[in-house]
Amino acid sequence: MKPAVVVLTDLSAASGNAQAYAARLVARLHGRLVLLHVYQSLDPLRAPEELVLTAAAELAGRQKVQADLQQQVRQLPVPTEAELSFDPLATAVANAVRRHHPLLLAMGRAVHSTPLERLLPHEVEPILRAAHYPLLLVPESWAEPELPQRVLVAADGRAFTLPAPTLALRELLLALQPTTAVGHVAHETHGPSHGDVALKSVQSTQLFGHLTNNSLYEVREETPADGILHAAAELKSQLIVMLARPHTFFGGVFHRSVTAQVLHRSPVPVLVLPTVA
Structure with a gap:
């Protein structure tokens, strides 16, 4: 089966x-896309005289x-299929992951928060955390328009371990052949920074090609x-990779963690990789 990416879409510009x-x-990777749209039904709690109108509007909306x-x-230049789900968002995502075993999930980050973004940390968090x-x-x-050539x-x-779905990204990341830098923010103004530990931890994943002290x-x-x-x-990075630990992925990712702050403020795409330790 061709490698897949599942894109959560609400049909917005983002x-x-x-x-x-x-x-x-x-x-x-000569792969494929899956566009997953979770349909938000109209409010069923309406007056009886509005039921016919509601049913007609629901059908037209679908x-x-x-x-x-x-x-x-x-319009997309790669093999693509669309899935329209009427299940709750968490169920729809879990089913898509089970069917397609994607390399990753993707979504847009709108200038102003969308209903999909507001639902994600609450409804999908248990599914993404488990998977x-x-x-x-x-x-x-x-x-x-270019693929990322400069990655941070x-x-x-701190040491970490990556789960199998994250390690499966090795082929894609190596295919990009980017110039990769390891960014480390030292807690102390002076003295040892432990940046060498950060570099060795990233090197050990073998996800990002050859990394040196430079x-x-x-x-x-x-x-x-x-x-x-x-x-x-x-560094003029075109992609930021964040390593999210179990206690921040995914609820903390979107609410209170360092990853959350980077996600909300970054002008470039952000790839969040969950760790298991």
Whole structure:
């Protein structure tokens, strides 16, 4: 089976941007896309005299969404299929993961928060945490047409272990052949920074090609999120890779962690890789 990327789409401009980005990624592996749209039904708690109108509007809404999805399928340059689900979001995502075993899940990050973004940490968190699936967020404003050639991997200097779905990204990451830097934000202004530990931890994954001591980029006297974004800007990184530990993935990712801050503020796409330790 061709490698797949599942894109969670709400048919917004941000989702369209994520689809285009994911299409460029899977094209490198001669893979395929799956567009997953979870239909939000109309409120059923209506007056009896509105039931007929509601049913007609519901049918028309479903038909329009299906037509819009098929139009997007035809416009994408890689093999693509669309799935329209009427299940709860968590169930729809779990079913898609089980059917397609994707390399990763992708979605757009809108300038203003969308209903899909608000639902993700609450409804899908248990599924993603259990499956340990990587998630790619693409800002709506990201317009570069090229695949990422400069990647920043943010590491905190503590050892970690990667689950099988994350390790499965090795083929894709190596196919990109990017210049990779390991970003480490030191907690102390002076003294040892433990950046060497961060570098060795990332090297041990063998996900990012050959890394040397020159691959380490250290930042001091900044908060972790500020330091990561500062490093990405200095290096002109086109992709930030965040390693999310079990206690932050995914609820903390979207609410209170360093990863959350980077996700909400980064002007470039962010790939979140879950760890199991």
